[in-house]
Amino acid sequence: MTQGILTAKWWKFLCALLLIYTAIAGFLIPVPAKPILHETIRNLYFHVCMWFAMMFIFTVSLVYSIKYLMDPKKEFDIIASQTANTGTVFGILGLITGMLWLRYTWGETGKDWWAPDPKLNGALIALLSYFAYIVLRISMDDEQKKARVAAVYNIFAYVMMIVFVMIYPRLSNVDSLHPGNGGNPGFNQYDLDNHMRMVFYPAVMGWVLLSAWIASINIRMEKINSYHHNKI
Amino acid sequence: MNQLIAIMQRELRHELRSRRAWLAILLYIASTVYITYLAFQHDLEPVTWNALFWILIIFISMFAASGSFSGREGEMLYIYILVSPARFILARLLYNGIFMVVVSIITLLVYIMFTGNPVGSIAVFMATVLLAVWGISSLLTMAFAISIKGGGGFTLMAIISFPLLVPLLIIAQHLSSQSMQPNPSEYIGNLAALLSLDALIAALCYLLFPYLWRD
Helix, strand or coil: HHHHHHHHCCHHHHHHHHHHHHHHHHHCCCCCCCCCCCCHHHHCHHHHHHHHHHHHHHHHHHHHHHHHHHCCCCHHEEEEHHHHHHHHHHHHEEEHHHHHHHHCCCCCCCCCCCCCCCHHEEEEEEEEHHHHHHHHHHCCCCHHHHHHHHHCCCCHHHHHHHHHHHHHHHCCCCCCCCCCCCCCHHHHHHCCCCHHHHHHHHHHHHHHHHHHHHHHHHHHHHHHHHHHHCCC | HHHHHHHHHHHHHHHHHHHHHHHHHHHHHHHHHHHHHHHHCCCCCCHHHHHHHHHHHHHHHHHHHCCCCCCHCCCCCCCHHHHHHHHHHHHHHHHHHHHHHHHHHHHHHHHHHHHHHCCCCCCHHHHHHHHHHHHHHHHHHHHHHHHHCCCCHHHHHHHHHHHHHHHHHHHHHHHHCCCCCCCCCCCCHHHHHHHHHHHHHHHHHHHHHHHCCCC
16 A cells, blocks of 8 residues: 555646745735744745744654554664655755745845754754654664564654643743744735735645655665565 | 661662762863852852852753763662662652752852852742752753663753653743842742643653663
């Protein structure tokens, strides 16, 4: 079943179409002119979508880690590890797009790369724990042990990350500069004429599909690798 | 229940018998605290005091936790025959939690002796330390079990536990900076957050440890 979805063509065409639309409409369709934000509001179509894609692909990774612990099949482990790798790439892109954006909107323009903000801390912690996952996998040789230990760590890290992201902004004395937090308006308040929604929703879908596409290629490559590895 | 107590007794005996282990921890505490004292002398603002305290706690608890599973692979095989993994991890979490609380209280006393005590509300501060240290010890227990299976020892443990420790530390630091005032307000919610994080970590250890145990 998984094989069928992985190799099916239709959703890859859909993904390409949506992303072409995002790139063209994202830069051309008018956006509300707001002080400070100006045209940077277009980052919504890229930065925010990276996090959607990352969360989607990490959740797939979590599901396959649980599946592996229930039923230790090599295929499940390959899917869990390759989706985690792909998610990390999207996380890095999300962080970079966010850092570029905050450089021109938060504090003194063009001065800071980083801010002590709950959202940024959460994102960085998530990324660090997935880097640790990669290091953990590299440091083990025994295939089955590697798969099991990595699955345990993956579940642990994912749950901690989600809970932290939920608890952290609710602590007293914590405030966020991030749009949509701490009394700052999110894009819903800016998007009065629904122009942005027309691009944002397709963009989210497109990027999520792209993450699935990249992961599926990685998974197939890893399957071929392990097949050859076992043959020799 | 009897099994739990038996495992914990065995751990305690093991710990007391190897004098090297706990003397090493005491020396580690004394020297790290003394180095921070030398670096800062008496000019510690409450904010700095707070930050340094939690940094000390991280490193001391890492050092203490690394002693807990190491060099005892053969013994593990013996325990493997006797008890279920769920019981074993419960006993370990309890034992390590109590052990780390004792270690952190010693650290706190030595730290106060050298650098003074800027804490305004002792009750809130102690509650924070107890809950945070309990969570840190459970997390490190699990991280160490993972890193032993990974064959990486201390380095691997540090890498995989730091990102997971950050949530606990951020909440603990918020709380303890609140406790620098004599009558802090709005700390109940943060304490509840810390407690729920502890419970979550314990539940995850309980559920996931059996999969590490199998070999």
